[in-house]
Amino acid sequence: QPLEELNEELMEVVQTDQLDKTLALLMSGADVKFIDTKLDPSRRTPYLMALASGQKAQAQLLLLNDADPVLPQETLETTDSDTPVDLEGILEKKGPSSIQSYKKRKCVLTGKLLKYYDDHDSYKNKIDMHKLIEV
Numbered sequence: 001q002p003l004e005e006l007n008e009e010l011m012e013v014v015q016t017d018q019l020d021k022t023l024a025l026l027m028s029g030a031d032v033k034f035i036d037t038k039l040d041p042s043r044r045t046p047y048l049m050a051l052a053s054g055q056k057a058q059a060q061l062l063l064l065n066d067a068d069p070v071l072p073q074e075t076l077e078t079t080d081s082d083t084p085v086d087l088e089g090i091l092e093k094k095g096p097s098s099i100q101s102y103k104k105r106k107c108v109l110t111g112k113l114l115k116y117y118d119d120h121d122s123y124k125n126k127i128d129m130h131k132l133i134e135v
Contacts, residue, residue, distance in 0.1 A: 001028065003029060003030075003031070006025055006028055006029055006030040006031075007030050007031050007034040007036065008036065009025055009030070010022065010025045010026070010030040010031075010032075010034065010046050011034065011036065011046055011049055013025060014046045014047075014049050014050040014053070014055060014058045014059075014062065015049055015050065015052075015053035015055060015058075016053075016055065016058075017055065017057070017058070019057055019058065019061055022058055022061055022062070023061065026065050030046075032045075032046060032047070032062055032065050032066055032067045033045055033066075033067065033068055034046060043111065044111075045067065045068070046062055046067065047059055047062040047063065047067040047068070047069055048069075050062060052086050052087065084110070085108055085109070085110050086109045086110060086111070087107075087108075087109040088106075088107070088108045088109070089106075089107060090104050090105070090106055090107070091104070091105050091107045091116070092104055092105075093105050093116075103119070104119070105117060105118070105124070106121060109129075112128065112129040113126050113127070113128065113129065114126065114127040114129055115127075
């Protein structure tokens, strides 16, 4: 099977719970760091596709096979308002003081940027997911 087909199939399979298929594709030569800008304009690797699909076991398997959770800087630079939203929802955030209560924040994950908003839906800040080390 040609490498391009293996890579495209890997991008699809990591969005499922079929770990055996992912492992078979990797053993057949699929590129764990593959990025196809035609199929995915947000420039995600198989690892990031697995995470976006909620497939944590897939993401772990990819990391064990040398996946790189950090993309090149150009990925960040191409993320703009035209990039499709990957995830959107409410997160609870606690301030720096241990006595502060949790605050609800609207969050939008677009490409490798997590933007969050204050109580009045006004843009507050963004987190560069390239620099995220621990959650």
